[in-house]
Amino acid sequence: MTSVVTSLDRLASIVGERWLREAEPADAVAGVVPRLVVTPGDEAEVAALLRVASDAALAVTVRGGGTKLDWGAPPRRCDVVLSTRRLVRLVEHAAGDMVCVVQAGMPLETLQAQLAAAPGNRQRLMLDPPQGVAATIGGIVSCNAAGSRRVRYGTPRDLLIGARFVLGDGTVGHSGGKVVKNVAGYDVGRVLCGALGTLAVLTEAAFRLHPVPPGWRIVVLEDAPPARLAEAVEKLRRLGSAAAGIDVTWPQGLLVVRLEGSEAAVGAQAGEVAARSGGRVLDRIEAEMLGEQLRHRPWESAGAVAGIGVPRARLGALLEVCSDFAVDTVVRAGVGAAEARLPLTVDGPTVAAFRTAIAGIGGHLVLRRGGGALPAQVWPDGDPVAAWLAASLKRSLDPTGTLSPGREQAAPAASSA
């Protein structure tokens, strides 16, 4: 890649020698090893870097904490890894408006700590994705990663109110703003959610925050078979957003309901929920311990992880399928989202069979963390016209194919069914 070599000087002049180095095997992106790792200090440097990269026809992949680099097909090419490690400022925290603006490289945990340290009423960004403490805002948004609290607060897509971004050719822009209610212009930021960094590099995100509720309780139902768990969840359907989490883990057969609100209300509600579901209310210590245990499930151990979406009423069937395939699953039962960790020894045909079984219950499956031997199948055959629109969008925003080319598409397959 002579263009990498010739661009070295230009890249170094933008960030300084200190922030540019040769890549190592550990810097691989889904098995593709880049040549360089570059770490810009601000948005202007990001833009300059990308201008150079697109001029030189280099392929760039953005990396935050590296916890989700496997999401998406491996990029067709990766010449440069652009690290957001230095973009870690909390740009603004307007506590009175319950809004914060943060640079994309800030780890979520750090942000929560800074928000918690602010004077006045306690507020948080209500995201709790399970991929690990190194996860940054940029990666979480680009993968639309969410955890247990999505039942009440939604995913990054639902909490993002504004964004600053840089296109592959270095064009800088922003969408949305710092107010929760805003319909001015196209919501480019929201389109970036889940786009795996292939449409633009997110440099800053503005989020809606929520007050930390004063009281909370955990109700659990333990060691239950799929039918019982499904029945319990169905009985709790009318809770709606009163529950801050309704999770089922398998094969533990555990239902965990988190209630949050005023102290009096959650106390009473916990009793009701326990009665309706046949579970029990945990005491504070048990509850905190359980929270810790489940915090990073099912990512805490090695193995491929699949992201699954099913109709919420098919929970029982989902658990049966998970049982059949011996996967370790956490289901956000309130919305029908699940993450399943496959056994280490799993092979391609088994994954395909798993995917077919999920499709059979009206759901879909996407590999989020692969194992090297598994075929990449990111965005399975969908609607061809939608696929055309997606390709058109990619071409329009990244005409030079600078940002992780190929990551967003499955390998060109025979026409879908």
Next chain:
Amino acid sequence: METSGAAAAVPVEALRAAAGADAVLTEPAQLRAYECDGLTGTRVVPAAVVLPRTTAQVAATVRACCAAGVPFVARGSGTGLSGGALPVAQGVVIGLARMNAVLSVDIANERVVVQPGVTNLAVTQAVASAGYFYAPDPSSQSVCSIGGNVAENSGGAHCLKYGFTVHHVCAATLVTADGRIARLGSATVDGPGYDLLAAVVGGEGTLGIVTEVTLRIVPRPPCVLTVLAAFDSMEAAGSAVSSIVAAGVLPAAVEMMDRLALQAVEAAVQAGYPDCAAVLLVEVDGSEIEARTVAADIDRICRACGATELRRAAGESERALMWKGRRAAFAAMGRISPSYYVQDGVIPRTALSEVLGGIRELESEYGCQVANVFHAGDGNLHPLVLFDPAVPGEAERGRELAERILDLCIAAGGSITGEHGVGTDKACSMPKLFDEGSLRIMGRLRDAFDPAGLCNPGKLLPTPRLCGEVPGVYRPHALEIAGVAERL
């Protein structure tokens, strides 16, 4: 009425073939009825109107327009307030009102599939007996269509807690700008692929025409409590709002109306609102205990901020009456003023007092009255600038005042539109909010969906025709002001 130079002829026969002869309107009387939506300041009579009944007919209609190079504009119920459904001169209006069926209701999975002409309220009505509702509830919900809601990413009073349309649309069938049919999103969550829905919802009908929508419905909370608080100043009411937020309380809705608005609303619906400087309408919902606890907090906070009266709705009918007034507020203005402009701006909540004060100053400067009705909970203002068109110059002053209010919003760190959309009304103000790079990127997003530029052109993004070329008087083009373009 607009006329322009050479424009493509409308392919009437092809339209008839696409949607059926009874679906194509060409009589002048019929076309007049479609000359504007809820924004009446600008009117353009379309060259033809098509009223299809199926996705296939919509697609065929779009294809016919594309083949002839004729621009087209989708229209729901025509209640939008930013001119999103304003026809393009010599273009076609595609009205979706005949596609008004609720196609399926799946309570267990909390999904409803509807055609775009279904009214917002009809969705809630379809699921009410199962104890569910469709959460985004614009004040015009009895008439506004889901298709329109999707285009504008509509909110409503309860979006403070529940979110906007984009939070409730799971999937949609989109007729693309070149007349193909795409299926976006999925009924299940975390569907793979780019979130094209995120662009289409709020895309103001410029990225294609939605012909089927899968919506998420939400269980009705067991307890809903509505509090009406009277204050003897807007400042006091505003500080109550800030205090509520600061206390970590999240009501389902917080609405505010000022004295002028109250007068109009009382004349219209006689809801029994108190006669005072400002009224807060706060709704909390959740479990019985949660709702009561939060309502008590709100009572306490309002009193601490000087509320002169506190009322709790005793039952569903009283609650409905309290809301009826708020919902009818815009149109009720007609009872106290011959005419008015509805403005829509957003500010950070903490800037409420400052901006309201600024509006008061502008009132004296321009000699126009402004009634304020708004979603105080999320800082979404709806200043209603009253004027008498019969008085020379008053309409112009009113218009200018409305624009100055928008500048106040931007200066306070807000936005030029909270829910009504940009449409034609604010396209020329976009450069006040977005720099050249951002507008270019938005343009590229739009081009990806509509390379031919026939799908509701002239809306949302500033164009020279829309924003600049007024013969005679020199008005700097918005892009000139932004330092991006030069007039040669």
Next chain:
Amino acid sequence: MTSGFTATAAGSIATGDGPQGFGAFDAHHPPARALLDDCVHCGFCLPACPTYRLWGDETDSPRGRLLLMGAALGGDLPLNAATIAHWDACLGCMACMPACPSGVHYDRLIEATRQQVERLAPRTRRERAGRAALFAVLPYRRRVRALGALAVAYRASGAQRLLRRSGLLDHAPARLRALETLTPRLRWSDLRARPPRRLTPAGTALRLRVVLLEGCVGGGWFAAVGAAAAHVLAACGCEVRTPPGQGCCGALELHAGREAAALRRARALIARVEESGGERIVVTSAGCGSAMKEYAELLADDPAWRLRAARFAAGVRDISEVLDELGPPRGLRPLPLRVAYADACHLAHAQRIRAQPRAALAAVPGLEVLEIPDGDMCCGSAGVYNLLQPATAAELGRRKAQAVSSVGPDCLAAGNPGCLVQIGAWLEQAGTALPAFHPVELLAASLQGRDARGLLLSRA
């Protein structure tokens, strides 16, 4: 949606000349610009409008019709067939008015427009003949009764059953089919009934003196309703007079834009009723009551009559209003019936009378009032609409019949003869025929201690 007008060249019948004049209208009571300007184009009227609900076309919505009035007033649209068709398609049900937050006076505007249309726009010979025939019969009680006799004979002889089975009707023109469908389900006894000329309260003190309007279609086919009304009013303590020689109140002609005829009838009726004295003028027909309450506006131009008209109008009450004022009569005996109560548009929308008829029915022990889903949508009767716009009226009639039967009633009740005929006809068409009553007939039956089953059979 044809209205039978000859196509005219654009502007050829405009008598105004643009903004200074009245556009396509003439100077005699054009739709007022000030009233049109009340409309802020919010669209809240759309879901309330039956034609918009049916067709999804903005042009046939209140908002669209107002826009057309404005355009015609401004000289932008001629009063040709294409324009007029949309005003003709308006039912005049007034459902848009309660829905309108701006308080637009749609009733005055459509009335003014219809009068202009009648005056300025020529109709085809066939249309003229048709309307002439209609208005030569309907405002005349005796002629209506004669028509009723034909209807009874037609049904009793079995001719209707034969004709309907034969399938010949499918080949008949739409208007004839409409007429056939609307053949009222009458008996000879209905045609013989007469309201008493004078009735004094029996067993109670005199509380009110009222004059009862006989009505034309009402008086011709539903005189039993008048009789029932008289008895119920008497039981409430009223002295009831039904003056003979009453003419038509002119509602049908007024709502069809035939101003001269409406004025004539109003003057005649006012004069006739004045002679009888009476503190209230009680009506059992929604359309008539609505029109009579507006006599003051109708005769506003006539200095000799406007005061008399105002006095007259001030005393007009629907029977349910009087019952509400006086309270239900004593001695109501159980009548266990499931009654689907259909709001007549000219009661619910035009006069805002909803609670009173329901309260009156609810006063009958054992009687259950059933709400009809989508009850605010017009049944399609709308005066003579079902005769002039048969296809639209048929669709609305079908929907209403479906909604009525969906609640499983024993019978139908409505406060307007036109509604009873229309809904009754379409219930029969759907194979779900129901006995139909005016609410006051049910109260009368209750006072008489009639047996529910027998009552239903008497109207089967």
